[in-house]
Amino acid sequence: MIPTVDQEQEKLWASVETLSTINTEQAEAVLKTTVERSLRQMGFTTPAISSLSLKITDAQSVIDLHQIERKVKHHLKNKDREMAYELLIDYLLQLSEMTDKEPSLIHKKLIASLMANSERNSLSASLVKRTTRHRKIENSFYSPSEAAEKLGLSDQTIRRMCEKGKFVEAYKTDGGHWRIPKENFITTDEQDKRAKAFFDRIDTKNHEAGNVDEFDL
Incomplete structure (x- = not known):
């Protein structure tokens, strides 16, 4: 049987997903509470979340974030911390893309906040290592928002193009984020x-x- 605390969290996610199709403003308020509660349950503290203005542009982004949370919790329960930390970076990246700020800057801020407020040195060291590797990989790819700005299109249009195979070797990360090789674009x-x-x-x-x-x- 699912523990009560997990049941409550699932209800919060259900509320966000439902509200996102009815009242976006209310959904965004509940989402912030849900995310803060989620991170506390997983044993992480990121005060920077409280200052974020989260935006829900489509219901799928909420579903993706919820799915990543489930995966992080699953790996934590199975003591597979390496994979849990990898997915945690994806979780924070998804949050970064749900703001009206530059995603890469917000992602960096969230990682720094998490490390600064972690009492577990092993967590900080692991995140530094994984974030450095993550950035090296990311430098060869565009996120949908970056590709959208480059082409003058919407994020949703770019995602649809990815789904239809319009970009060579574009792929989805474990956290559900599209990554588009820079080689698909003529200009640097x-x-x-x-x-x-x-x-x-x-x-x-x-x-x-x-x-x-x-x-x-």
């Missing part, structure tokens, strides 16, 4: 930055002096 990050800087200059010139021919810059 540096080229994108230069292009953005160029067009920002044009916008600034136009704002200051009216319409300006870009060839006069």
Whole structure:
């Protein structure tokens, strides 16, 4: 039989999933409570969560987060801490993508908060090791939100494209996050930055002096 504390947590998740299709604002408030309770149950403390403004853009993101929590708890109960910590990073990454801030910065903040407030040195050491390895891998891929910004499309459109196999060798992590190889895109990050800087200059010139021919810059 499921312990009472787990039953209560499952009810909270059910409430979030139901509210996400009815009243997003209420769902987001309940989600924060659910996440904070979830981390405490798993033995982790991250005060940074309380300052986050979580956004639910689609019901699937809530379902994905719930599934990752179940996996983390499963591996913790089976004393498979290595896999539990791997999934915990995915859990925090999913949370990072459910904010209106830059996901990579929020993810870093959550990891730092977790490490700073952990009384278990082994946890901090494990997270440092796994996060470093995770970042090296992530540098070769785009998340859906990053690909969406690059192509000027929505996150949902990018995810649908992934599901349909539009990106070569795109894959889902254990936590359910799509990762898209950068090789699918013609321009590099540096080229994108230069292009953005160029067009920002044009916008600034136009704002200051009216319409300006870009060839006069």
